[in-house]
Amino acid sequence: MEEKQPILEVKNLKQYFKISRKFTVKAVDGVSFKIMPGETYGLVGESGSGKSTTGRSIIRLYKPTDGQIIFNGQDISGKMSKQEISMLRTKMQMIFQDPMACLNPRKKVMDIVAEGLDIHHSYSSQKEREQKVYDILELVGLSKEHANRYPHQFSGGQRQRIGIARALIMNPDLIIADEAISALDVSIQAQVVNLMKKIQKDFNTSFLFIAHDLSMVKYISDHIGVLHLGHLVETGTTEEIFSNPIHPYTKSLLSAIPVPNPHVEKTRKSLTYDHDQSDVDYTVGTEHHVGGTHYVLATDEEFEKWTKQ
Ligand SMILES: Nc1ncnc2c1ncn2[C@@H]1O[C@H](COP(=O)(O)OP(=O)(O)O)[C@@H](O)[C@H]1O
Numbered sequence: 001m002e003e004k005q006p007i008l009e010v011k012n013l014k015q016y017f018k019i020s021r022k023f024t025v026k027a028v029d030g031v032s033f034k035i036m037p038g039e040t041y042g043l044v045g046e047s048g049s050g051k052s053t054t055g056r057s058i059i060r061l062y063k064p065t066d067g068q069i070i071f072n073g074q075d076i077s078g079k080m081s082k083q084e085i086s087m088l089r090t091k092m093q094m095i096f097q098d099p100m101a102c103l104n105p106r107k108k109v110m111d112i113v114a115e116g117l118d119i120h121h122s123y124s125s126q127k128e129r130e131q132k133v134y135d136i137l138e139l140v141g142l143s144k145e146h147a148n149r150y151p152h153q154f155s156g157g158q159r160q161r162i163g164i165a166r167a168l169i170m171n172p173d174l175i176i177a178d179e180a181i182s183a184l185d186v187s188i189q190a191q192v193v194n195l196m197k198k199i200q201k202d203f204n205t206s207f208l209f210i211a212h213d214l215s216m217v218k219y220i221s222d223h224i225g226v227l228h229l230g231h232l233v234e235t236g237t238t239e240e241i242f243s244n245p246i247h248p249y250t251k252s253l254l255s256a257i258p259v260p261n262p263h264v265e266k267t268r269k270s271l272t273y274d275h276d277q278s279d280v281d282y283t284v285g286t287e288h289h290v291g292g293t294h295y296v297l298a299t300d301e302e303f304e305k306w307t308k309q
Pocket residue numbers: 017018019025026027045046047048049050051052053054286
């Protein structure tokens with residue numbers, strides 16, 4: 001049987017930053033994973049573990065120090081022509097944590113969402129451009145009227161929808177969502193996750209879903225990779241990671257999923273990951289602290305209740 005080709009394959013990716021004559025930060029240090037068409041890969045890890053750097057290397061905001069990034073069968077880790085970069089910027093899109101930071105406050109939603117179309121001249125008339133924006137706004141649950149407003153006139157959840165619309169209008173094969181919902185209220189997070197799932201079903205889009213905790217990752221990911229200080233310490237299907245976590249760092253992340261119900265919260269147990277007792281060699285210059293907070297896992301029923309509130 002012929003095996004399907006992954007949409008993205010990351011092989012032994014290294015991204016180092018030289019921060020002074022003496023010091024180099026190994027932000028990403030030998031990371032490998034792949035994403036199949038229409039699938040979501042959840043990349044989790046605490047702050048500073050190298051998640052954003054991984055995403056930014058993949059979309060080629062950096063030149064990778066070493067390793068390979070293969071997108072749609074094409075190696076994109078080396079030197080790229082302007083044309084290739086331009087192509088990449090349509091087929092791969094990124095959604096950020098703080099949409100306010102990447103939505104120009106002086107521009108109307110119409111122009112923000114149409115920016116990619118403008119850059120790539122993807123329409124033949126103003127009417128077509130307008131219609132494309134209206135269609136995509138409707139798809140993400142906004143309306144035509146919203147096109148004439150400015151970013152500050154929207155709520156956080158709505159702004160994130162604008163960010164998604166802006167990415168989607170290019171009809172990408174892969175969307176990198178870097179903590180795209182972390183700043184939102186939990187009920188809004190669930191709405192945005194549901195929107196991403198719907199998009200995935202309708203368009204077979206792949207997602208690299210980056211998050212610092214596992215709570216929403218569970219509901220969107222097919223596979224999960226746990227990143228710690230630039231290393232993937234554990235990977236597996238979502239089912240495997242949740243039912244049988246092996247690495248202590250994964251266990252501590254799992255224990256860090258907050259429960260919405262205050263009665264359950266009282267009985268939360270704590271799990272802290274002891275960095276020194278792990279068998280991973282962290283030859284990275286920075287130290288990070290994990291855990292210290294008390295949490296317990298949320299069940300599917302709890303999540304259901306939680307999203308319907
Ligand atoms: N441009 C950069 N220059 C120097 N160090 C960086 C740069 N970007 C990230 N780092 C460092 O790399 C590590 C990983 O950062 P990052 O990828 O942002 O982690 P995360 O997104 O998981 O919080 C951190 O120690 C951070 O300080």
